[in-house]
Amino acid sequence: MKVVPVSLGERSYEVRIAGGLLARAGDELAPLVGTRPVVIVADEHVAPHLDTLRHSLAQAGIASHEVVLPSGEGTKSWAVLERLCDALLGFGVERQDHVVALGGGVIGDLVGFATAILKRGCRFVQIPTTLLAQVDSSVGGKTGINARAGKNLIGAFHQPRVVLIDPDVLDTLPARQVRAGYAEVVKYGLIDDANFFAWCEANGAALLAGNPEARVYAITHAVAAKARIVGEDEFETTGQRALLNLGHTFGHALEAEAGFSDRLLHGEAVAAGCGLAFDYSAALGLCTRADADRVAAHWRESGLPDGLAASRVTAPAARLVEHMRHDKKMTAGTLPFLLARGIGQTYLDKTVSLDRVERFLADEAR
Incomplete structure (x- = not known):
């Protein structure tokens, strides 16, 4: 055990x-x-x-x-x-x-x-x-x-x-549900553990196919990563625990537009949201296009949506941003975003303009 x-x-x-x-x-x-x-x-x-x-x-x-x-x-x-x-x-x-x-x-x-x-x-x-x-x-x-x-x-x-x-x-568990859960596994590598993301690239297919050793390793590693962050910031007051929300701001907007239904599972929304977070980071020049493409490629290889188009959510950008305005993390009219300077280099940015996000999403939809 x-x-x-x-x-x-x-x-x-x-x-x-x-x-x-x-x-x-x-x-x-x-x-x-x-x-x-x-x-x-x-x-x-x-x-x-x-x-x-x-x-x-x-x-x-x-x-x-x-x-x-x-x-x-x-x-x-x-x-x-x-x-x-x-x-x-x-x-x-x-x-x-x-x-x-x-x-x-x-x-x-x-x-x-x-x-x-x-x-x-x-x-x-x-x-x-x-x-x-x-x-x-x-x-x-x-x-x-x-x-x-x-x-x-x-x-x-x-x-x-x-x-x-x-x-x-x-x-x-249905294969689709396992894939959706896998998105939350990969997320820990994207947050602050580039080596674990590389492990996922090498072993994700085995995990999804049911390899017991890969499952136990990934679950244990992910739980330990979350336990460390929760231990440092139980009530999400210092910002450390907020890192666990990577992909969720974009993802929750997609889920809301899908009516929180089986049309888009939570893990699928997180995968698409992480893809969008890296795409947005690349558009701002924070991370390289190569890193964003590498993340997207792994989602596709794992059978998960890598962004807006793959999520099959077709709402106007303004509507998705309106969903974001109801996010529980909104403070004094500002919504913190998890952005990335690279794989394993996620950080919390409290200066993001929702107008700029809307323009980005409109570009993604074209």
Whole structure:
């Protein structure tokens, strides 16, 4: 088992990574939950994993209740949050009890937020079942739901007690979902680790094909990178954690225009957003055209969109910029952008003109 600590003082926890870990989850959780029952919250697509987890908990003497919710980004809503909170209260969840999020990023974000506000804070466990959730959303304590104005605009920082990652569950994931999660893996190389980006260029195809060693290495490396950044800037106050948003400002605008639907998955939007961030950086003379082309080439080789055209979002540039104006990172009318001086040399720029971004997007659409 690989164990990555997330060092946050009294909120510290471990991310445990191993093939077959889901079947041993009961033994992993028993020291945390004691004799109290847990509530498992899952989406309707993870039924086989729910059976495995239920059996594992029972084998460890842990009673469990279950809440099964619809899959998809629409589940991160006020209506489903209310439904979930009512269900948890109906099960008699107490502040020291544990709620287990079994699923992708949608379930993890929703359960994290529900437990952050229920009785002013309950405990929860992340068991992510998608590659994207394993390397990104399950670690770091960002939780929330979407609003009509945009994605993740309502939420809280609420750290899990432990994260259990079983790479074997990815065998049941559609190839498109694995590719989307891979975008968040590559992102860590683009941020500040050029050597890891080179590793992705050499090994990404094996990871996407299901090579277990490549999966474990990439997941462990990505989690360790995120844990380091979160440990330095848990609440995104110093700017260090903002680096994790590479590709997200452009990407969230594309997602919003696509209606936060399966038309454009989050990881696909991140890939396109990273491509746009490097294209914009090259247009400003910050990085070389060769670096931007290298990033785009890897997205194409991995079956991911490399920019605006490949995302198949055809909205006018002004409309995409209007989506950006609702970004939760907007401060005093200014939206910070993650730009790059090269691969592995991302930085936060708080001087970007949205008018200039609009002209850039208009040029990209031609």
